Each structure stands twice: as C-alpha cells, then as structure tokens.
Amino acid sequence: MKPEFHFADRAIKLTSSAIREILKVTEKKEIISFAGGLPSPEGFPIEIVKDAFNKVLTENGKVALQYGTTEGYTPLRQWIADEMNASGSEINIDQILIVSGSQQALDLLGKILINEGDKILVENPSYLGALQSFGLYQPKYIPVPTDDGGLIPEHIDKETASNARFLYALPNFQNPTGRTLSLERRKELVKLMANLNIPIIEDDPYGELRYKGTPQPSLLSLSKETGGTVIRLGTFSKVLAPGLRLGYVIAPVPIIRKLVQAKQASDLHTPTLTQMAVYEVIKDGFLQKHLPNVRDIYRTQVQCMLKALEKEFPAGIQWTKPEGGMFLWITLPKHIDSTKLLEKAIVRNIAFVTGKPFFIAPSPEENCTMRLSFATVPEEKIVQGISLLGQLIKENL
C-alpha cells in the first residue's frame, strides 16, 4: 500500500505553471517556439562573468564561499542605491535587500503581507509567476482592468480596493502583453494608491531593455512627491543572466526588516560568491557598454516579428508594439480560441503561450489572446514561424 500524503491547504491548489507544461512540449528541436520566456543567451557576457568569478575567488575566496549576511553584499547594495538615486529616487542602502532572483521577492512579499482572504490588486492579465507566488498565501485577487496603455487607474473602484494589501504592477513592457504604462497614468496611479494608503509593488524586470521611445520615470521616483509606499523589484536576470538568480527589493526600512527575517527563514542569504562576482562585473560601468548590445538584439528581433506580422497576418488581428522587453501580445477575433489554435500550431511545429493563464478574472479576451516571445528566436525562424502561424489563422478565420 502506498502512503497517502497530507498536504497543507495552501499546497493543494498549487499546480505547475501552465507555461512550464507548454514549454516541455516545445523542447523538440524542430519546433519554432515563441512560447519561451527566456532572455537571449547571445546577450550573456560570458567572458566578463568568468573573469569576475575568477577574480573574486582568487582575491577573496574565503569570504566568497562563507555564509554571508541576509541583507546582501554591502557594495552591491550601495551600487543599487547609487543607480536608483542617479535616476531620481532618494533611497539609502538600508532600503535594499538582495534576493535570489526577483521571484523570491514575490514569495517573501506574499509571506509577510498576505493573510488568507486578503484583497490584492493585480493587473488583468498579469505575470503568471507572481500569481503563483501570491496564490500560495491565498489572497482574494481584485482585477485591475487594462487596455493598450496598461492598467487603467480610473477604473480602480475605491470601495472595492479599500484595505487591499497591495497593488502589483509591471509598468514597463509588461509580461505577458508588452504594454507600458504612460507617464500620466503612472502619476495618477501613484497618487491614487497614496490616497488609499495601498502600497504598490513595482516589478520592473524589463525596464533596462527599452529599445525604442522615451524611458518613463519609475513609480518609486514618482512617489517622492505624492507620498505613499512603493516597493520596487529589480533583477540582473535580463541585463546580465538569469541563471545567476540575482535580484533585489527596494522598500521602506520597516518592510525590509520584515523581509530580511522572512528571507533568513527561507534560504539564509543569496550566494555570497554570486553577489561578489556580479558586483565585480558591474562596478565600473559595464552595463552602460553592455546594455546597448542587448537592446540591439531585441530591437532587431521585435522589428523582424512586427514586419512579419504585418505581412503574414490577416486583417482583424491586433498586436501590441512593445518599446522594450521580450513579449508581444496578439488579440484574435473572438471566435478563434487560442487554446485550440495552439493544438493545431504544435502539429505544424510552431508554439506560443495562450493568454488564458495570465487572467485572474474573466475577460472578453481571455480565450482569444496569445503571447509571443521573440527573444530567443533567430530572424529567419521568426519569419518562417509567423508565416506558418498566419496561414493557420487564415484557415481558422
């Protein structure tokens, strides 16, 4: 007889991400996959990273391999504070916690902020990984409506929102839609949340991957004037490499203190060696030289995809035109179910991610949307894949 295991209530609802399941199908070499969420490995500065690990282990091996403080490596935290302050914020090192990828920040924030049944405000659709992290702590999701300009602050109902633990937003090149919040809406949002006394979690993994248009101020920097609380999440996954698992949280000191305690119980600290090596990589301005190259890769690929869409997709289909990041969002006519389309696409060796898993509440678009990533697909494959996908859509119109 096999034993039965009793899992905690919070774990019973836990499932593997729908996207991870799709990704397993799409690992076959012959598939052209727009499904992935991986950054382009062409942008990884492998030699620089190697030299940095070498240097740190040569000069400071005993420290790099020893336990470290939960807060993180001090020079790295100071670097982050300096960077933020150079772009209009006013923060100090005590407001910074280093985490094991910004996914960990989402888990820690859920841990310290969400009681079962608490309301949290989330863009509809939103980043699936955040929904998974928060979901473990069993909140009640309040959807914030979105349009092509991102979330719509004036559609936030004050009554419904009151007492929400926080609002979670990706203002730049959102995952899954690629949309960016306008300056006007940013100001409106920060002001509204300050008035309602609801903290904002500003998740910004893609902000540095802007390849077009004008950078917008962070919600954190805007909150200097309006007051209110903005908790900002950043990561080195998209500007250096995701396999390092290195991110950070910027928040008011009382929140950082509580996060530090939660992180201590979660994994003690983020690897010392990784933190020291990344600091070694970036400390003398490397990213200023490196990021234009990464942006070039993404710009070339998104332009290629946009051009192919224009050429191959029939009338009546809409798509976002992202100014940065890795994703583009397609809206099909309502009668085309993107889940069924995916089944047919896989038969023809094309993959994408359906829109549905990203929605936290019913939406007229939940069944007819799809997310395409151009980040890891070479140009000729983009052209070929979009052509095949366009053909398939035409057959199903």
Place this chain on the structure above:
Amino acid sequence: MKPEFHFADRAIKLTSSAIREILKVTEKKEIISFAGGLPSPEGFPIEIVKDAFNKVLTENGKVALQYGTTEGYTPLRQWIADEMNASGSEINIDQILIVSGSQQALDLLGKILINEGDKILVENPSYLGALQSFGLYQPKYIPVPTDDGGLIPEHIDKETASNARFLYALPNFQNPTGRTLSLERRKELVKLMANLNIPIIEDDPYGELRYKGTPQPSLLSLSKETGGTVIRLGTFSKVLAPGLRLGYVIAPVPIIRKLVQAKQASDLHTPTLTQMAVYEVIKDGFLQKHLPNVRDIYRTQVQCMLKALEKEFPAGIQWTKPEGGMFLWITLPKHIDSTKLLEKAIVRNIAFVTGKPFFIAPSPEENCTMRLSFATVPEEKIVQGISLLGQLIKENL
C-alpha cells in the same frame, strides 16, 4: 506622518534569530567567539572551486547562465542518487530536488505540509533555523524529549503524536547539542513513525563530518525495511562551502512534485552555474580526498577544546563529546543562568550561544545550557577562551 504597514499574521511573530543578534555583538576582532555556526574556511577548496567555475563557463557558458529546470541539474541529481544508493538506500533521480541550501528545504516543507495549528514533533532542543522556517506556518510544536543519546523514541506519546504532520530530527551531531542518535534508537524511531504513519524529516548537514567512531545508517536507509516515509535533507555547505547555498531533498515522488511546484513559486530554481560547477568539483571522487582534510581540522579543534574543558572547567559541569560536526553542549549547574553568564563573558571578550533559544518547550536545562562551536577558532584561542570561561564559571559557582 509615517505610514503604518500591515503585516500578515504569520509575519508578526517573525523575529530575527537570537543567534544572529549575538553574532553581531561578537564580530569585534578582540572577541574569542565560540558563538558562530560557520564552518572553517580552512576547509574550503578554493582553487578547485575556481577551476570548476572556469571550466563550466568556458565550455558551457550559455547553459550555465540561462534559466534551468526547477528540479535541478540532472547530472548532479544523479550523482546524489548514486551516492545514497552506495550507502544502502534505494532511490532514483525523480526523488531528488536541488534546493538553495537545506534551509530552503525546511521552508518548502513547511509550506507544503503545515496548516496553522498542525502538530509537528521536534527534538527539544532543536536547530533554530528549522524552528524559524516552520514557525512561519504556525504549527503546534510537540517536544520530543532528549538525553545524551539524542531523542528518546520511547518517550514519544502515541496519543499526543497522532496526526502530527511530521517529526523533524537531526540524527548526526545535532545542532545545538552535538549528540548522535544510536543505531538502536534509529531503528526504534523509524519503526514507530512508520506505525503512526508520521513522516520523518531527517536533516543531516553534518553527517560527513564524522571524525571519530562508527558511521550510523541513515534513517532513510533504515526505512527500507520498516516502511514509512523519510524525507532526507543534505547540503554541500559543510563538505564544500556554505556560501554556494546548495542543498537537496530526497523524498517520495508525490512530495517532490509538490516541493517542485512550491520551489517554482519561491525562486524558480537554484542557480544553474553553481549546480554545474559543484558537479564539476565532485564528479570524479573529489570529496573522498577532501573530506579527510576537513575532518582533521575539526578533530584537532574539538580535541583541543575537550582537553581544555577537562583542565579548566570546575567539577559539576557537563559537556557532550561529539563524534562529528561543529558543536559541543555545556550543561551548567541549575543555579547558573547562561544568559547572565554570557553578559559577563562578553565583557571579558568571550562569546557563546545560550541554550534557551533552541528549546521549543520548557525544560529544566533551558536556562543553564550553552552551545560552543570550535569550528572556526584556532587552537591557541580555544585554550585561551576556555580558560577565561572556566575562570568566569568558577567565580559564579
């Protein structure tokens, strides 16, 4: 007006580890600190680790820096399975999850197994980091009494224990006491828990640091005969280096699946680069050559401390004589309060950790015990420190 933050109930009780607070005091150079829980950096194979990072980044940089699977790097998981099977277990790779230090395993297990108010069985005293991890999920601790032979299976009351989610134990050179569970008690425990249908979490960070006596079979290997569930936690922190933050869980497949989902939501995966580099270090039998050196360091230091204790401590004081690991446990006469003693010790530039924080339930020994670590203290400092401490105790007898 500063904003007030509303933390979740589980986070309100969360505090920084009492030990971390003591450690802050003891960072001064002039202090001889027996308080730390750090392994000796003399045992870190820095050059070997450096070569491994170099090799992995040179040969396989794009994979090492990319996102990886949540389960972990396959060759590393296979190596762990092979090692376990070589020492009497029968497990396969699907039963292994790589984690970001075994502290993360404790958090993930709490997450998937503990509902608020659930009973869990814990040695009294036990590892503080585990109490912090589990504590977040608000269990009801049921203390398992211990003596010099470790936990006492026959003192586990079946009625009280029934429906407990798990029993948590450190069978080898326990933190904080340095005690090891005898073969007889191991067998008794595994059988009893199988009968009660209560899984055992076997946390074994120090098992490979045995410098004396005969290795005992793991609870996992013993469960082959009795049945029942043993979840085993291992780590590379003490055999290689803790700053890498690399550990693993061995468990039945349904539990691993749930842990994978929880880990996905917690940090996606443990750094690919670290996993590949550690595999590179250990794959050809490095640990067999390396571990004797590490054991030599600890053996020399524990012998030095035991000799000093014999010489300097007055009659009526008891201490454990660990056969491995990093800690030694002192029991003072009941009228000496170790917390007050610590205050006086710090004035004389000596530090240790008081016993109290490790107890989950009242014990006649909670106020008169202390944990000493010899791992990072050079011999002459051990002699000097124990002499000063002995003098202080004599003055307070």
